[in-house]
Amino acid sequence: MAPASKQLSKEADMPDEVNIDELLELESEEERSRKIQDFVQELLAKLRGLHKQPGLRQPSPSGDGSLSPRQDRARTAPR
Incomplete structure (x- = not known):
C-alpha cells in the first residue's frame, strides 16, 4: 500500500x-x-505528465492494425 504522503x-x-x-x-x-x-x-496538462504504460494499446476489432474506436480521436469525436 502507498504511503499516505504519496497518496x-x-x-x-x-x-x-x-x-x-x-x-x-x-x-x-x-x-x-x-x-x-x-x-x-x-x-490535459496532468495527463501529459503521466508515463505511458506499455501494452495498453487495444487492437482494432477489424484486425487490420488500425486503432480501435476508443483510441482513434477522429472516430470518437462528436459530430
Whole structure:
C-alpha cells in the first residue's frame, strides 16, 4: 500500500471537479465555457505528465492494425 504522503500528493495533483451547480449559477454561457475549458486544459496538462504504460494499446476489432474506436480521436469525436 502507498504511503499516505504519496497518496496525498496524487490527490493534490488532480484538477478540481467541475461543479455543475456552480456552472448553472454563472451569468453567461461564455463564463460557463471558460470554466469548462480551464478544467479541461488543467486535466490535459496532468495527463501529459503521466508515463505511458506499455501494452495498453487495444487492437482494432477489424484486425487490420488500425486503432480501435476508443483510441482513434477522429472516430470518437462528436459530430
